[in-house]
Amino acid sequence: MPHQTISNSGQPAAIVVENVVKRYGAFAALNDINLEVGKGEKIVLCGPSGSGKSTLIRCINHIERHDGGRIVVDGVELTGRIADINSVRCEVGMVFQSFNLFPHLTVAENCMLAPMKVRGISRSEARDRALSLLRKVRIQDQADKYPAQLSGGQQQRVAIARALCMQPKIMLFDEPTSALDPEMVKEVLETMVGLARDGMTMVCVTHEMGFAREVADRVVFMDRGSIVEEAAPETFFQAPRTERARSFLNQIIH
Amino acid sequence: MFGVLFEQAADGQRYIDWLLSGLGWTLALAFFGWWIAFGIGVVVGIGRTVHNRVFSIAARLYVEIFRNIPVLVQMFLWYFVLPEVVPNALGNAIKQMPPPWASFVPALLCLGLYTASRIAEQVRAGIEALPKGQIEAASALGLGSYATYRYVIVPQALRLIVPSLTSEVMGIYKNTSVALTIGLMELTAQARQISEATFQTFTAFGAATIIYLCLALVAYQAMTLIDRAVRIPGTTPAKLTVEQDLAADGPHVENLPGAMEVVK
Numbered sequence: 109m110p111h112q113t114i115s116n117s118g119q120p121a122a123i124v125v126e127n128v129v130k131r132y133g134a135f136a137a138l139n140d141i142n143l144e145v146g147k148g149e150k151i152v153l154c155g156p157s158g159s160g161k162s163t164l165i166r167c168i169n170h171i172e173r174h175d176g177g178r179i180v181v182d183g184v185e186l187t188g189r190i191a192d193i194n195s196v197r198c199e200v201g202m203v204f205q206s207f208n209l210f211p212h213l214t215v216a217e218n219c220m221l222a223p224m225k226v227r228g229i230s231r232s233e234a235r236d237r238a239l240s241l242l243r244k245v246r247i248q249d250q251a252d253k254y255p256a257q258l259s260g261g262q263q264q265r266v267a268i269a270r271a272l273c274m275q276p277k278i279m280l281f282d283e284p285t286s287a288l289d290p291e292m293v294k295e296v297l298e299t300m301v302g303l304a305r306d307g308m309t310m311v312c313v314t315h316e317m318g319f320a321r322e323v324a325d326r327v328v329f330m331d332r333g334s335i336v337e338e339a340a341p342e343t344f345f346q347a348p349r350t351e352r353a354r355s356f357l358n359q360i361i362h
Numbered sequence: 363m364f365g366v367l368f369e370q371a372a373d374g375q376r377y378i379d380w381l382l383s384g385l386g387w388t389l390a391l392a393f394f395g396w397w398i399a400f401g402i403g404v405v406v407g408i409g410r411t412v413h414n415r416v417f418s419i420a421a422r423l424y425v426e427i428f429r430n431i432p433v434l435v436q437m438f439l440w441y442f443v444l445p446e447v448v449p450n451a452l453g454n455a456i457k458q459m460p461p462p463w464a465s466f467v468p469a470l471l472c473l474g475l476y477t478a479s480r481i482a483e484q485v486r487a488g489i490e491a492l493p494k495g496q497i498e499a500a501s502a503l504g505l506g507s508y509a510t511y512r513y514v515i516v517p518q519a520l521r522l523i524v525p526s527l528t529s530e531v532m533g534i535y536k537n538t539s540v541a542l543t544i545g546l547m548e549l550t551a552q553a554r555q556i557s558e559a560t561f562q563t564f565t566a567f568g569a570a571t572i573i574y575l576c577l578a579l580v581a582y583q584a585m586t587l588i589d590r591a592v593r594i595p596g597t598t599p600a601k602l603t604v605e606q607d608l609a610a611d612g613p614h615v616e617n618l619p620g621a622m623e624v625v626k
Contacts, residue, residue: 171498198504208499212517212594221513222503256596267499274503 122147122182122278122309123168129176130163130333137163138174139333145278150310152320152341155330156356161313164330165280168311169202182277198226201271205283207263209255215242215266216251219273227274234273241269245299261292265299272303279303281312315360317345329353364569366562377556377566384552385573387462391469391548392535398474399481399534404520406478407485408511421482428479433540436476440468441544462546469541477534484526488519521592528585532578549573 123145130138138160145151153161166172167179170186170193179186184196210218219238223229229237242248245265247258255263264284271279281300285293297319304310304323314320320327320341327344329337329352337344337353348354367378409421428436445453459467492515500510542551553570557563 169502171501194504194506197502200502202499202502204495204499204502206493206495208493208495210496210499210514210518211597212521222505225509225513226504226506254595254597256594270503 120147120183121145121180122149123311124180125164125168125177126179127177128164128167128174128179130160130167130172130174136333138167141177141333141335143328143335145309145311147277148307148309149325150304150308150323151312152324152327153311153313153330154315154320154327154356155336156359158332159330160333161330162282165202165282165311165313169197169200169280171202194226198222198274199277201274201276201279203264203267203271203279203281203284205286207255207260207267207287209263209267209270211255214252214254215247215258218255218266219270222270223273237273238269241272242266244272244302245269246295259292260288261295264288264292264296268296268299268303278309278311281310281314283313283315285314285316317360321345329356331356364565366560366565367556367569369560371556371559377560380552380556381549381569381573384547384549384570387466387541387546387548388535388538389577391466391473391538391541391546395470395473395477395534395538396531398470399477399530402475402478403481404485404516406482407489408516410482410486411489412507425479425482428476429483433472433476433537434543436472437469437540437544440472441465444468465541465544465546468544469538469546473534473537473541476537477530480533481527481530484523484530485519487526488523489515491522492518521594524585524589524592528582531581531585535577535581536574 121144123143125141125143128138128141129136141160141164143151143164153164155161163172167174168181168186170179174187177187181196182199186193186196209215210221213221216235216238219241220231220234223234223237224231239248239251242251245268247262247265247269250258250262250266255266258266268284284300285296288296293316297316300310300312300319301323310323312319312324324341326338327341328335329344329348329350331352337348337350339349344353345357348357367381368376371377371380406421406424409417410425412418431439445456447453448456457464496514496518497510500514505514538548539550541548542554547555549570553566557566560566
């Protein structure tokens with residue numbers, strides 16, 4: 109698989125990860141990872157707990173710093189000294205497992221903060237944008253409530269809207285449905301499917317295999333800090349090549 | 363029993379007027395000292411949590427120095443020592459301040475800076491108690507460190523520490539009594555003066571005690587109102603907010619205050 113900034117299709121890649129290593133003391137959380145994500149591509153990252161999938165997407169957003177190799181996001185090198193990490197982060201939205209909404213701000217203010225303070229747009233424009241994206245995640249009537257007054261599924265949809273308000277080119281999802289009650293998983297997944305249909309470049313850490321089948325272009329299976337298998341969803345679920353992927357799939361299906 | 367307070371003193375005023383004048387200085391010292399303490403305390407408390415080593419070491423030094431020297435000693439340092447160690451002209455100007463100000467200004471600086479070091483530690487604790495995900499979410503949205511502190515971290519940390527700031531409010535107004543040692547005629551000093559003039563020791567200090575108690579109640583009620591006013595809708599009372607955040611975040615250890623980050 110080639111690892112230059114121009115992908116096979118001739119389009120510049122959205123994300124290039126090359127020989128990336130991340131260590132916590134003696135423990136190698138990421139061990140020589142290579143991954144390329146084309147524009148508009150949807151990747152589902154899965155693997156057992158501790159396999160490094162969250163660490164990988166946190167490195168892509170530079171919330172964690174990688175110790176070796178290179179990461180290029182939207183043409184910007186995220187290795188060594190970075191001139192302005194925040195300009196890259198503006199183009200990359202992130203949704204967390206634990207929502208991480210700002211509890212002291214209303215739903216609308218959560219969505220307006222970064223566009224106003226980072227992009228510098230006016231309050232009224234920020235509010236219009238927030239309301240239109242809240243409508244998109246079907247939660248516009250809660251705009252003036254506080255996060256603690258919403259259900260988990262609603263909070264996670266607000267978190268998605270908040271990330272979208274920055275008009276990112278890439279969205280990263282770190283187990284967005286793992287902290288939700290079962291009946292709320294669907295509403296969040298539907299929102300993500302809608303986003304995928306709109307052509308967003310997405311990297312999702314998730315164990316929702318239905319979602320992976322429906323939207324993923326590729327499933328990337330990680331184990332112990334390495335990418336073990338990479339395949340189209342049908343191939344991966346029907347006929348995993350490696351024993352480790354087979355035993356993982358067996359475990360999550362039950 | 364308190365009748366003696368309404369008798370006329372040698373200077374033509376009633377003794378109660380002495381007490382009220384003392385109360386005025388006590389309140390002035392506590393009020394202005396509080397704003398100095400709060401302003402510096404928030405800045406130093408933030409300084410304790412930033413990654414910049416120069417700031418964090420300076421903030422640490424500030425806290426260690428001002429918190430660990432007894433208030434009485436600090437009072438003497440500001441009043442007796444400072445005019446001697448600064449350049450002569452400035453030292454003389456300090457010594458020549460007219461009477462109440464010559465005691466009031468050093469007392470104000472002393473209490474303000476001392477209480478600031480205590481507030482700084484509360485602010486630091488409040489910031490460190492916030493879930494790590496808050497900073498991560500702010501970073502992920504592209505907010506810089508100033509905007510993250512200004513709009514995300516500090517507003518939440520201050521709400522968390524309102525209950526513990528109550529004891530700092532009470533602390534600063536009780537510590538105003540130390541100012542009598544450098545000649546400020548605040549409430550305790552006036553009570554002592556009344557006791558010496560009338561030999562009614564019990565009455566003089568009894569009255570002062572009642573006034574201090576009333577002030578404490580007012581301070582407590584005021585802080586309770588503030589706590590209620592800034593409470594985030596949908597959350598439980600302030601002392602429970604940390605647990606509430608944790609409960610909402612589910613069983614993720616990474617959000618426990620001060621916990622080690624979980625490697626996923």
